[in-house]
Amino acid sequence: MAKLIELKGISKSFDGERVLNSINLYIRDGEFVTLLGPSGCGKTTMLRIIGGFETADEGELLFDGAPIRDVPAYKRPVNTVFQKYALFPHLNVYENIAFPLRLQKVAEESIKQRVTEMLRMVALVGFENKDVSTLSGGQQQRVAIARALISHPKVLLLDEPLGALDLKLRKDMQNELKNIQKAVGITFIYVTHDQEEALSMSDTIVVMAEGEIQQIGTPTDIYNEPKNAFVADFIGESNIVDGIMLADKSVRMSGHTFECLDGGFGKNEPVDVVVRPEDVDVVAPEKGMLTGTVTSVTFKGVHYEIIVDIGGFKWMIQSTDYVAPEQHIGLYIEPDAIHIMKKSKFSGMFGDYSSFSDEIDTLSDADAAEEF
Amino acid sequence: MKYASRIYLCLIFGILYIPIVTLILFSFNATDSTSVFGGFSLMWYKELFASPDTFIALRNTLILAVCSSLLATVIGTAAAEGIYRMKSKLFKRALTSVTNIPMMNPDIVTGMSMMLFFVALVGILGIEYENFGFTAMLIAHTTFSLPYVILNVLPRVEDFGKSLSEAAMDLGCTPLQSFFKVELPNLMPGVLSGLMMAFTLSLDDFVISYFVGSSSFQTLPLLIYSMTKKKVTPDMYALSTLIVVTIFVLLIVSNVRNGKKNRKGGAKK
Amino acid sequence: MLFADDGICLKMKKNKSLMHSIAAAPHIFWAALFIVVPLLIVVYYAFTDVEGGFSMENIFGLTEYFDIFLLSLELAVIATFVCLLVGYPMAYFIAKADPKMQKIYMMLLMLPMWTNLLIRTYSIMAILDDGGFLNTLLGTELHIIGTKGAVIFGMVYDFLPYMVLPIYTCISKINKNMWEAASDLGCSPLQVLTKVILPLSLSGIISGVTMVLVPCISTFYISQKLGGGTFELIGDTIERQFVSGTLNVGAALSFVMMILILISLWVMHKFSDGQEGGIVP
Numbered sequence: 020m021a022k023l024i025e026l027k028g029i030s031k032s033f034d035g036e037r038v039l040n041s042i043n044l045y046i047r048d049g050e051f052v053t054l055l056g057p058s059g060c061g062k063t064t065m066l067r068i069i070g071g072f073e074t075a076d077e078g079e080l081l082f083d084g085a086p087i088r089d090v091p092a093y094k095r096p097v098n099t100v101f102q103k104y105a106l107f108p109h110l111n112v113y114e115n116i117a118f119p120l121r122l123q124k125v126a127e128e129s130i131k132q133r134v135t136e137m138l139r140m141v142a143l144v145g146f147e148n149k150d151v152s153t154l155s156g157g158q159q160q161r162v163a164i165a166r167a168l169i170s171h172p173k174v175l176l177l178d179e180p181l182g183a184l185d186l187k188l189r190k191d192m193q194n195e196l197k198n199i200q201k202a203v204g205i206t207f208i209y210v211t212h213d214q215e216e217a218l219s220m221s222d223t224i225v226v227m228a229e230g231e232i233q234q235i236g237t238p239t240d241i242y243n244e245p246k247n248a249f250v251a252d253f254i255g256e257s258n259i260v261d262g263i264m265l266a267d268k269s270v271r272m273s274g275h276t277f278e279c280l281d282g283g284f285g286k287n288e289p290v291d292v293v294v295r296p297e298d299v300d301v302v303a304p305e306k307g308m309l310t311g312t313v314t315s316v317t318f319k320g321v322h323y324e325i326i327v328d329i330g331g332f333k334w335m336i337q338s339t340d341y342v343a344p345e346q347h348i349g350l351y352i353e354p355d356a357i358h359i360m361k362k363s364k365f366s367g368m369f370g371d372y373s374s375f376s377d378e379i380d381t382l383s384d385a386d387a388a389e390e391f
Numbered sequence: 392m393k394y395a396s397r398i399y400l401c402l403i404f405g406i407l408y409i410p411i412v413t414l415i416l417f418s419f420n421a422t423d424s425t426s427v428f429g430g431f432s433l434m435w436y437k438e439l440f441a442s443p444d445t446f447i448a449l450r451n452t453l454i455l456a457v458c459s460s461l462l463a464t465v466i467g468t469a470a471a472e473g474i475y476r477m478k479s480k481l482f483k484r485a486l487t488s489v490t491n492i493p494m495m496n497p498d499i500v501t502g503m504s505m506m507l508f509f510v511a512l513v514g515i516l517g518i519e520y521e522n523f524g525f526t527a528m529l530i531a532h533t534t535f536s537l538p539y540v541i542l543n544v545l546p547r548v549e550d551f552g553k554s555l556s557e558a559a560m561d562l563g564c565t566p567l568q569s570f571f572k573v574e575l576p577n578l579m580p581g582v583l584s585g586l587m588m589a590f591t592l593s594l595d596d597f598v599i600s601y602f603v604g605s606s607s608f609q610t611l612p613l614l615i616y617s618m619t620k621k622k623v624t625p626d627m628y629a630l631s632t633l634i635v636v637t638i639f640v641l642l643i644v645s646n647v648r649n650g651k652k653n654r655k656g657g658a659k660k
Numbered sequence: 661m662l663f664a665d666d667g668i669c670l671k672m673k674k675n676k677s678l679m680h681s682i683a684a685a686p687h688i689f690w691a692a693l694f695i696v697v698p699l700l701i702v703v704y705y706a707f708t709d710v711e712g713g714f715s716m717e718n719i720f721g722l723t724e725y726f727d728i729f730l731l732s733l734e735l736a737v738i739a740t741f742v743c744l745l746v747g748y749p750m751a752y753f754i755a756k757a758d759p760k761m762q763k764i765y766m767m768l769l770m771l772p773m774w775t776n777l778l779i780r781t782y783s784i785m786a787i788l789d790d791g792g793f794l795n796t797l798l799g800t801e802l803h804i805i806g807t808k809g810a811v812i813f814g815m816v817y818d819f820l821p822y823m824v825l826p827i828y829t830c831i832s833k834i835n836k837n838m839w840e841a842a843s844d845l846g847c848s849p850l851q852v853l854t855k856v857i858l859p860l861s862l863s864g865i866i867s868g869v870t871m872v873l874v875p876c877i878s879t880f881y882i883s884q885k886l887g888g889g890t891f892e893l894i895g896d897t898i899e900r901q902f903v904s905g906t907l908n909v910g911a912a913l914s915f916v917m918m919i920l921i922l923i924s925l926w927v928m929h930k931f932s933d934g935q936e937g938g939i940v941p
Binding site (some may be wrong): 399406408426469472492505511595597642 | 697
Binding site for chain 1 (some may be wrong): 554555557558559560561562563564565568569572573576577579
């Protein structure tokens with residue numbers, strides 16, 4: 020697939036604060052790309068630069084090989100589904116969707132046909148004459164998608180489009196969006212702070228933090244082979260422990276030497292070791308590679324979430340078997356469950372569950388949702 | 392409690408309305424007294440309509456109100472758009488403060504300052520103030536209406552933020568198309584109430600017109616003022632009654648219209 | 661600071677918001693020419709004599725009008741206070757009435773507000789006059805016109821709606837839950853009013869007070885008609901200078917009045933901002 024959009028050394032500051040720092044990225048034709056990151060990481064700014072709502076301070080933006088940095092939004096073959104939809108309140112559903120075609124002075128016959136086609140695609144047939152303010156969030160969302168797609172853009176930008184919907188609807192819309200993308204076959208660039216959404220929809224995920232790209236890869240790559248502590252922590256739950264690489268395929272952490280599958284590090288190089296909570300088995304203390312005391316157990320439906328204190332470091336373990344708090348248990352980790360990462364500026368900031376609580380998690384989610 | 396509040400409101404509204412009601416009553420008086428009712432008659436209305444001054448003043452008032460409110464609405468709506476998008480906070484604050492001066496200042500000071508300005512301007516241009524009457528009034532009325540227009544339009548501009556215009560441009564509108572096809576239709580309620588306000592303020596203004604105006608351009612408030620300077624005669628009552636009744640009808644009409652709109656909106660939800 | 665802002669302005673011109681920066685241009689031009697320049701001319705007149713030479717005489721000569729200033733202030737403050745006293749309960753009761761009645765009350769309030777001030781003032785005069793409607797009706801010979809009371813009554817009558825409207829708007833915006841929460845937490849109805857509603861409607865009170873105080877201080881028509889020629893308020897003095905053509909003194913008076921009013925508005929604004937910040941952080 021050809022490179023459709025290319026960002027070369029793109030930087031952007033607001034009021035002296037650097038929001039994007041020398042971003043290099045290319046996006047292929049027909050891809051579903053997700054820009055994923057916490058609030059303030061610069062993902063929305065990047066989308067707005069591609070859409071033409073902001074101009075980069077430095078760097079180049081290529082579209083099909085041609086520079087478009089200074090091309091205004093209305094001349095770009097790129098359309099956007101905005102976070103709060105931005106439907107035009109003075110127009111009804113039909114006219115909202117027909118809006119881009121009317122600008123292009125398309126013949127009435129053809130407009131009618133294309134709008135009907137779009138309405139069918141987003142399952143809103145029969146809503147033509149409704150006032151947009153009377154629609155539910157999900158319906159407004161569909162109108163926004165139809166309106167953005169009707170003029171056959173080469174790229175659709177979606178800025179946290181599901182943020183305002185409730186959980187159930189969000190899941191349905193995820194599938195629907197993916198289906199729409201397959202049906203129209205164009206590039207979707209999707210911005211979200213929700214890692215689950217990113218993992219389930221994308222061909223490629225671009226993880227961002229602090230105005231920089233942390234990792235680019237397929238969902239499985241990103242989950243299984245995170246490049247640094249930030250990515251490991253942001254995508255799913257992770258225990259991130261300080262370790263020392265003794266030799267290829269041998270790492271020492273928490274006072275025990277583990278066999279692993281990674282290599283290529285220097286001898287005795289300090290590293291970050293990632294172990295996913297679902298990859299740890301609970302065994303009897305004498306059979307465990309590590310032993311510790313259970314400090315809390317929370318029932319989560321599918322599994323129990325167990326916090327274990329191992330020499331002062333708190334691990335999170337997900338297990339379908341119940342263990343009691345205060346119980347002394349052993350942990351067993353398979354070699355392929357251990358992932359080694361080079362030290363980065365994020366080392367030591369994540370992956371310890373000492374201060375972990377669900378409440379803090381929800382709070383930070385709410386913060387992220389406010390960003391736009 | 393409910394009873395007491397109703398009695399209180401009736402009492403105050405009663406006091407508020409006694410002068411207006413007596414005014415209307417005595418406009419139909421058969422004698423020229425404004426204290427003893429000597430029988431029903433329309434003589435003062437006849438006298439009023441017989442005088443050409445009334446019609447000239449009415450015509451002038453309407454022309455001035457229409458022109459100044461339209462001008463203020465166009466300038467003010469554009470200004471609201473511009474002010475909202477200004478990047479320099481300092482300049483934005485300075486501009487809104489200056490704009491609001493005519494709203495905050497006592498009318499008498501605004502009137503005085505504009506009068507002095509026009510005297511100077513007429514001096515520089517070398518024309519007679521008499522020939523400048525309408526222009527001076529138009530400028531003065533537009534100036535004191537502007538802050539009210541901006542006050543009505545700016546919150547709506549802020550409400551929509553940049554999202555609507557961004558969406559419009561994303562879908563292929565040039566900035567100008569985006570303004571006329573998307574922003575303006577949605578700003579309309581604010582623009583219209585700003586226009587209405589500017590119109591009524593212009594109709595109603597006496598103090599500034601008194602300072603700025605010249606005998607060549609008489610408006611209704613100025614006419615009323617000159618009438619009340621002389622001995623009291625009920626023809627001024629007749630004129631006032633007509634004005635009050637007009638306002639009353641307009642109020643009811645706009646209320647009924649709003650009520651209908653609200654009910655329609657309510658039913659939808 | 662200033663330089664930084666200039667930089668931003670320049671950058672703005674470069675990008676696509678050019679059209680929007682042009683949008684405000686007519687207004688900027690208008691405000692500069694017809695608001696700023698006239699005020700500068702007032703200042704110029706205030707500090708020059710008839711020949712146009714620099715002079716402090718107009719400003720120093722204002723001591724002569726000190727008593728008039730004080731009297732205007734006194735009457736205006738009393739009238740504003742009475743408006744608040746009468747208007748607050750009105751606004752409160754209207755806001756508590758059922759929606760249909762609220763609409764009717766609002767219309768009743770708007771009608772006098774939209775009726776020309778001259779007409780309103782004149783109609784009171786006709787009622788209170790020596791041979792007026794009131795005396796004829798009661799068969800008395802009360803002498804009301806020409807007293808302070810008459811002038812204050814005129815001010816209250818003319819400007820009461822301007823007090824009620826902002827307070828009403830403010831109270832009606834207070835969430836209904838606030839009442840319920842306050843009484844749930846143990847406030848008596850009176851305490852709900854004094855501890856919750858009154859502080860929350862403070863911004864309405866402030867804007868009501870400014871909307872009444874400013875025209876009261878500067879009025880000249882009310883004092884002319886209801887003061888019966890025995891009163892001279894500051895507005896009358898300015899108007900007299902205007903009629904007699906002593907524009908320099910008139911400008912000096914306007915200048916001082918403007919400064920005083922802008923300062924007091926600014927103080928009140930600060931005061932209300934601080935208060936609001938305290939209640940709703």
